[in-house]
Structure formats: structure tokens, C-alpha cells
Amino acid sequence: MPELPEVEITARRIDAALRGATIESAMAPGINALKTFDPPLDALAGRAITAVRRRGKHLVVDASGDLSLLIHLMSAGRLQLYDRRASIKDRTSRLLVRIEGDRELRLREFGTKQRAWVKLLATDAVEQDDAIAALGPEAWPEPPEMQQLLAGQGARPLHAVLRDQHVITGIGRSWVDEILWTARLSPFKRGDDLDAREATALREAIVTRLGGAIEHYEGVLQLPLPDKLPLPLEVHRRQGEPCPRCGATIEAVHYEDYVLCYCPQDQTGGRVLKDRRLSRLLK
Ligand SMILES: [Zn+2]
Incomplete structure (x- = not known):
């Protein structure tokens, strides 16, 4: 996407x-x-x-x-x-x-x-x-202040609320993993439960990762654009590989139609989150 x-x-x-x-x-x-x-x-x-x-x-x-x-x-x-x-x-x-x-x-x-x-x-x-x-404010180049933005969004986890185009527009499955990893935030942290430091880290991660990707594309992409763009991703779809920052193994949670990736060392205090697909297979 x-x-x-x-x-x-x-x-x-x-x-x-x-x-x-x-x-x-x-x-x-x-x-x-x-x-x-x-x-x-x-x-x-x-x-x-x-x-x-x-x-x-x-x-x-x-x-x-x-x-x-x-x-x-x-x-x-x-x-x-x-x-x-x-x-x-x-x-x-x-x-x-x-x-x-x-x-x-x-x-x-x-x-x-x-x-x-x-x-x-x-x-x-x-x-x-x-x-x-119906769209929320643009995620780039000037995203809104995140604590205020997410305070009214209830107990929804960050990985879901940040992909809700009515809340903030532009972020999807690939970049949400990257942004949360850069901000060192758990994908399952409640969006309405960010302290000031976390909110600042999240906003900075949105600006640097989305802006960084555009800068990357400026350097490598010319017309005709390829069918598959070379996304500069570090954790998304990299489950099982070492985290480029700390070396811990990137873990994943599989949903019906997408997969969420994160570094347990950097984002969840070392906890490996329950993978619903895996637990279904083990039943
Ligand atoms: Zn890591």
C-alpha cells in the first residue's frame, strides 16, 4: 500500500x-x-x-x-x-x-x-x-502535537490509531512500524496514555521517518517509477532479523491481512507480545 x-x-x-x-x-x-x-x-x-x-x-x-x-x-x-x-x-x-x-x-x-x-x-x-x-491533519511535514491529538481517541493502541486516516493522514502499515520503532514506543501502548516525552518522540519520529523516506526516494527514483518502490524500511517485514539498533531479534504479530513488527528490547521492555496466529496454530 x-x-x-x-x-x-x-x-x-x-x-x-x-x-x-x-x-x-x-x-x-x-x-x-x-x-x-x-x-x-x-x-x-x-x-x-x-x-x-x-x-x-x-x-x-x-x-x-x-x-x-x-x-x-x-x-x-x-x-x-x-x-x-x-x-x-x-x-x-x-x-x-x-x-x-x-x-x-x-x-x-x-x-x-x-x-x-x-x-x-x-x-x-x-x-x-x-x-x-473526513481526513485528519497531514502527518508530514508538520504533524500536530501528538498528546493533544491522541487524547481524544480513547484506549486505542498506537499501531491502530496512527493508521486511522481520520485521526492523522498518511501513515499505513509499513510506516507505522518504522515510526514506533524509531520513537521506541510499544505498538500496543494506548494512544491516550502518552506522557510529554513520549509524545515528542513520536512526533519527531513521524517527521524524520516520513521525511527521510521522501529524501531517499528523491535520490534513487526517476520516471518511469517502478511498480514496486524500494521502501527504506528497518523493521517492517523483518521479523526474525536482528534489530539494526540493538541487535535483538525483531518480533511480529500476525493479523488476518497484515503483520506488525517491533523490537522487544527497544519497544516493549523485553516482552514478546502474543502472536495470535501462532497461538492459534499451537491450539
Ligand atoms: Zn532494537
């Missing part, structure tokens, strides 16, 4: 390449991808792209004359710019925006599920759209 740093670098690279370019035509081959019908996609023809930007984990393509494409990649979507146009047979295509000079901006989605979506909206309606209006 592309999270804030991955969506940010995608927006930056495509913005640099397409700002000012004219759209020839647009179509949505995915049956479920386009969530709006008025204005029609044809309304984009002949307009210039004025910006490509990120909002939370969404991408926004602004066109001249007050029209914007709002795009959510969900877990398996990618927005990519190609020098050549897609074959009609490319079954991963969800949205094709043809650009003057044979280029094509393409929303593709991998896997069996069609979840990525697109809306064509008036530019000034983007912030009022249900998907955007």
Missing part, C-alpha cells in the same frame, strides 16, 4: 514531467474505477495539467479551467507516466490520460481486486469531497 512518502514522490515526479502539458483524451477502462459521471471524463480533453499533488494518500491532478482528478491508489494501485500508450489489452489499466506527444498517465492496479478509484471534480470541490473532508 503506497503511504505518504510513496504518494508524495509519485506526485513530485509526475508534476515535474507533466505540469503545463495538454491532455488529449481520458478514459476509464476499469469498470469500477470512475466514481463520478458529471462532468464526464471527456471534459478533460484540451485542458492543460496545472499541478499534480498529494493530499493524504490521495493524488490530485489539477487541470486548467477548474477540474481535478482525485485518485486513491488503495493497496495495489500505481499512477505511472509512460512514453508510449497502453495496449487496450492491459487489464491492469483503470484510468488512461493521454498527453500530447504520445505520453500517457496511467492508473494501473495489480491483483484480483478492483479497489483503486478516481473522481473527476471541480478543483474547489476536492477539499469538500467525502474522502478528503
Whole structure:
């Protein structure tokens, strides 16, 4: 799932390449991808792209004359710019925006599920759209003060509350593990139970890890962006490997559709948390 740093670098690279370019035509081959019908996609023809930007984990393509494409990649979507146009047979295509000079901006989605979506909206309606209006404050570059933010969120564990886009937007399964490891906080610590020192460490970890990832991508990524971005992760999906900071073994808790990783030495006072999948297997 592309999270804030991955969506940010995608927006930056495509913005640099397409700002000012004219759209020839647009179509949505995915049956479920386009969530709006008025204005029609044809309304984009002949307009210039004025910006490509990120909002939370969404991408926004602004066109001249007050029209914007709002795009959510969900877990398996990618927005990519190609020098050549897609074959009609490319079954991963969800949205094709043809650009003057044979280029094509393409929303593709991998896997069996069609979840990525697109809306064509008036530019000034983007912030009022249900998907955007419900978002919490951006996690980067200036996240809010965390003690205050999480105080009203009840007894939810940090690994869950930080991934709630209504509370703070941009963090998902990969970066939450990294942020909590950097802040030396247990993923199961209650979000409403942070002292001032912990809240400061958490906020700093959010800024440094998300910002650090974007900086990393700035150095290594050029167009065309690869399908799989090289995430600079230190603990996520590294269960069984030594912690890069203290050498203890990285442990994991498996959920139905994702895995949470942490360093017991640094984050849970040496305690290895119960792995529900493991305990089910042992029954
Ligand atoms: Zn460690």
C-alpha cells in the first residue's frame, strides 16, 4: 500500500514531467474505477495539467479551467507516466490520460481486486469531497502535537490509531512500524496514555521517518517509477532479523491481512507480545 512518502514522490515526479502539458483524451477502462459521471471524463480533453499533488494518500491532478482528478491508489494501485500508450489489452489499466506527444498517465492496479478509484471534480470541490473532508491533519511535514491529538481517541493502541486516516493522514502499515520503532514506543501502548516525552518522540519520529523516506526516494527514483518502490524500511517485514539498533531479534504479530513488527528490547521492555496466529496454530 503506497503511504505518504510513496504518494508524495509519485506526485513530485509526475508534476515535474507533466505540469503545463495538454491532455488529449481520458478514459476509464476499469469498470469500477470512475466514481463520478458529471462532468464526464471527456471534459478533460484540451485542458492543460496545472499541478499534480498529494493530499493524504490521495493524488490530485489539477487541470486548467477548474477540474481535478482525485485518485486513491488503495493497496495495489500505481499512477505511472509512460512514453508510449497502453495496449487496450492491459487489464491492469483503470484510468488512461493521454498527453500530447504520445505520453500517457496511467492508473494501473495489480491483483484480483478492483479497489483503486478516481473522481473527476471541480478543483474547489476536492477539499469538500467525502474522502478528503473526513481526513485528519497531514502527518508530514508538520504533524500536530501528538498528546493533544491522541487524547481524544480513547484506549486505542498506537499501531491502530496512527493508521486511522481520520485521526492523522498518511501513515499505513509499513510506516507505522518504522515510526514506533524509531520513537521506541510499544505498538500496543494506548494512544491516550502518552506522557510529554513520549509524545515528542513520536512526533519527531513521524517527521524524520516520513521525511527521510521522501529524501531517499528523491535520490534513487526517476520516471518511469517502478511498480514496486524500494521502501527504506528497518523493521517492517523483518521479523526474525536482528534489530539494526540493538541487535535483538525483531518480533511480529500476525493479523488476518497484515503483520506488525517491533523490537522487544527497544519497544516493549523485553516482552514478546502474543502472536495470535501462532497461538492459534499451537491450539
Ligand atoms: Zn532494537
